[in-house]
Amino acid sequence: MTTTARQKPGRARSGETSSVRTLERGLTVLLALKELRRAPLSVLARQVNLSASTTYRLLETLRQHGFVEWDEPSGVYSVGLRAYQVGLAFTERNNLISSAHPEMEALVGDLNETVNLAVLYGSEAVYVHQVEGRQLMRMFAHLGDNAPLHASGVGKVLLAWRPEGDVRQKLGDGPFPAYTTHSITTLAALLRELAQVREQGYSVDDEERELGVRCVAVPVRDHTRQVVASLSVSAPTSRFGRDQIAEVAGRMNRAAEQVSIRLGWG
Template sequence: MSKADEPRKRPGRTRSAEPEAVRTLERGLIVLRVLGEQSAATLSEVARFAGLSASTTYRLLQTLRQQGFAHEEAGIWQVGIQTFVTGRAYAELDGLVATAKRQMESLVAETGETVNLAVLQAPDVMYVHQVEGRGLMRMFTQIGARSPLYCTGAGKALLAWRDKGDVADLVGAGPYPAFTERTLTSLAAYQAELAEVRQLGYALDNEEREDGVRCVAVPIYGAGGTVTAAMSLSAPASRLGDERVGELAATLQAAAREITVRLGGQRA
């Protein structure tokens, strides 16, 4: 047997401490990766490259097939259509960041404040890109970091144009943990806030996530008029007073409209 045909060795670790579900998930992902790398393979080939027994590999392949991530015909296994759907979602996210980046950089150059791009990852928002401001006190959110939907400007911008039932499903019935004394902790208060966001066309995080930090956020629309992302501007409350909110919101809205057009989206 050549080295190319030898079973792949996985990094060693103490398995006994891991929950069975985690081990099963890890093995399933290994099998899915093998399918992607091999394009087409028999059960025995998948098992060999995954370093698993044939019986375990077969059970994992059947589960992947049931969920659309694997396809079998005449004993040959390949990735399924759901793999394409998932990959397309990643490509769309990458396209969103690439499209928004120039507008975000222009916003920072114009305002001097930090601008973030976020998407829905219920029950949170996930920040997928950021351009830091030039101020002495910068607002930094790590790319990939998450924050609760109910206490962020981006979260409000993402949910304000959804049905009330959808909002309740996404954020939960409450009460929600308070991060500051201004945090909205009930579903009723949050729904009322979203109604105001729809009326204004922008959302405000009024020191609800962190004392001393305010945030203005606007929606970015995709195909069919659905909100696909949110763009927010964060700054210390001392630099983002009420007199500046409307002006910055209008600037953000203009940039968001340009991004929406470039994405081929439209407002409902």
């Protein structure tokens, strides 16, 4: 009589472990391609710290399933249609985006500047929706782009109503990266800034991420009264003076309140 050894609970077979590792690497390659937008094999391999042969095999699998596209004449890879379809499924099921879109359209009509919607993801803010302004020179972020929490209007709003311990957990004790000479780089200065954001009800990115760009962001709340997103407007400082901040913030807070009501706040 033969006996079959049973696998111990919780222990993955070696083949399963290999498959999971391959999946993780494939997702890493796809995320890198999202950041780079378009890139040849050699650049992608360096970005993900894998050999060219391994990166190629992962890309080929992703290409066969439609998540990656390859332009043969240039040898450049880009994100494929299937990845867009997956992202679209998130958009369609997300009540936040559908609730925010009409107010974002109205803000663009009033302010004639691009309006963004961002949420907290880990230790970064991520832009999940956008309505572009009509100015010839527009300030906008690509959907899916990340913004540093300490050096962006949306980031500071998403942090401001969270406990101090949570802020420390997400950002550490500093120093934080300086993108310009205006960037906040210490935890103490950031905590003071967040207290001011709570007091006035909006945050300002005054050339902290990019020189010549000013941004105002406001909180969006859900039925639990928690801040779940941030609406922001960015514009060149030549079009968006400091004397306009309070008026713009007031208009944006009225829009954010309507979004929050749709989400059950009130």
